[in-house]
Amino acid sequence: MDATAQQGHDAQTMRPARPRPLSLTEVARLAGAAAPARTVDVTGISLDSRQLRRGDLYAALPGARAHGAQFAPQAERAGAAAVLTDAEGVGLLERTGVDLPVVVAPDPRRSVGTIAARVYGSHPEDGTAPVLLAVTGTNGKTTTTYFTNSLLRALGRTTGLIGTIEILAGEQAIPSRLTTPEAPHVHALLALMRERGITAASMEVSSHALEFSRVDGVRFDVAGFTNLTQDHLDLHGSMEEYFSVKARLFTPGRTGRAVVVLQDEDDVWGARMAAHARAQLGADRVDTIALRGDVAEDRDAGPERHGADWTLTALTRRGIGHSFTLVHRDGRSLRVSTGLPGDFNVANAALAVVMVLASGTDVGQLQRVLDEQDPLTTDVPGRMQLIGTEPTAVVDFAHNPDALRRALAAVEPPEEQGRVIVVFGATGERDRTKRPIMGAVAARHADVVIVTDDDPHDEEPAGIREEVAAGARAADGARAEEVLVLAPRAVAIRAAVAMAGPGDSVLVAGRGHETVQEIRGVDHPLDDREELRAALADARQGRREDR
Structure with missing residues (x-):
């Protein structure tokens, strides 16, 4: 097997x-x-x-x-x-x-x-089923479920997790092949969790899961929405259809409450999802979170400016992460911090906090664990995972234009202290329209762009690489000094490390936690984290020998 x-x-x-x-x-x-x-x-x-x-x-x-x-x-x-x-x-x-x-x-x-x-009896009527939290959206699902899981554990819950990286039923962990397993697996897992005394579980719910009925028969206590950006159009055909599939989660048959992030004042998809959820569930069962612009702007704006239930304010740096305050329109507030880098992790942390609160947690109790246990500084495999310093070396799952842009911004060195070098590719037999867009994003936000292979599947790898590279070369307002095309992926990672100085940042994007690369039906062992770690070690050894 x-x-x-x-x-x-x-x-x-x-x-x-x-x-x-x-x-x-x-x-x-x-x-x-x-x-x-x-x-x-x-x-x-x-x-x-x-x-x-x-x-x-x-x-x-x-x-x-x-x-x-x-x-x-x-x-x-x-x-x-x-x-x-x-x-x-x-x-x-x-x-x-x-x-x-x-x-x-x-x-x-x-x-x-x-x-x-x-x-399987996954939803008994005797009150013994775990509290279920679902997270959907284009980016941030995995990190948000890890955040909710960590928060729930800090609150004394015995937790389970079903998602992209792994499935946890108590202390038992196995790798996960699908973002959301097939429906029989989901219901069997939920019933097993109940038998093992698990009291709360978090689950990623992808658009594929909704389209292919993988969560049919599951009713969540709280469902959260992160964002909607271009991805999976090979399946859905248009952003409108992509949205409508995601919106199926925010209906009475699937969830009791909803929490929706509003990325900025122009976040049409977030605003539409909030309106849809209110119409379906009732306004009193939907919480919205306003991040205001690019999160850091207009810090003094209050909840009334956005019409949101919660507004993120007082954002400050905390190491490579951030601290901030969530203020409710009724005057309640929560002080929150996360050690994970990037404005998108601020959004993920805010969503996790409000989802756990919406699940029935007391605000005072939640504030105590936020203060005492730092639960939102938790490792998420392959998600802005720091592999090394000098140069800063990070592996991230960013595999669409918006996620790549945000990841590049998160690894930006202090002004005039270093360059950004990015290694990435595009998946074969998936949405081809995003390939040149991702190339252009990389060229605008990195100093050196190295295009390589992701998972080609049965598509010719060279053609995929060229579509991405063409977008990088043609980008308006490009920052990149070089656009290189290198394969295989391990060679591209080593090239990035070889050209990086101590003050530079190297981002290896697209595959995150994945440990195999599929080429023409054959799985080849490949872990970006291990390749990057080995390249950094060899570079350090080479520098010592040159002294």
Whole structure:
């Protein structure tokens, strides 16, 4: 089993010990389908025949490359009790000779979450379910969930986490393959957390998760919105559609409360999401946070200026991070600080604080843990992760134009004390329109731009690199003295370190915590943090030998 399959297998094995058997008649009802002539009880549900347990319902769904019904024989051999599929799947099942009861639904994917919720008991009505916090938006989801998790732990909660980097169910951690796992995994994990006495959990909810029904059947206590900038247009087609998918989270069936960040006075998407959430949930169940411009501007502005519930004021530097105050329109305030660099981490910290407050935490208790435990200075793997100093060397997940711009601003050395050198690329078989835009962003905000490979997938890497580099070379108002194209990625990282002086900053962007690079279906070991760490060590050794 390869690494990706093993990660998926590990996630699926995290199930509750006591599922609730569900009759196939009830499965059919939940799926809006006719009950089959043969009925059995199912004790689990799986979309992957390789991860299926005896007694499971096998959800044979259409996929990008194959229909799940093609793998029904493997599911039957693994002990599947029944199959849930669509009309196309029925035809495929008939050709395979599988002898299992079949529920035929018009859109089976839309019912998987609801079925999983029932069979795993992920949302019991006895009040034992963990408090659930969801974070969506283009950038900042991972860091915000780490912040909420850290805050909740500081408050004495036993916590869980479901996200891009890892899944935590108590002390057990496994790598995460998807930002949000498939619906059966999500419900199994939530039920497992309840069994283990976990009282609060944080989850990243991507637009893919909403589009592909991965959080169907989950109801969050609080959902937070970070921002909306260009990304994933290969899936959604337009920013308008991207917004509408994100907005599905802020509806009564999915969340009880909402917290929305307003990046500045021109943040159309934040303002629209706040208006949408108020219309859906009620104005008294939505909190907005005004950051005012580029966060640092107009520090004396009060909440009334923006019509926001909370306004960020008194922003000051604290080491490489910041301290600030959140002021509510009713006069309440919270003093907050984070040791993570960048104005975007100020926004992430503010969102986390208000989300935890909205989940039912007392403001005085929250202020005490903020003062005494510094919970918002927490390591987030691959997110503005400091690898070295002299030069400042940072790895970040920034993989779209807005995130790259913010990351470059965060590593800017003091005036006239050093250069910014950036190493990045673009993912293959994804939104091509952002490639030249990212190149232009890099050229405007860095002194040296090194374009390399990200995850090419099945696309020709040289072509991707050239699309990015062309944007850098053509950028208006470019700051970059050089635009280099270097591959493989490890060579590009070493070149950046070799040209960096002690006062410079090196940003390696785009892959963050990821440890493999996918090229034509093959996963190659590659960890930007390890490559950057090794390049810095070799550079230091070389300097010692030159003395």
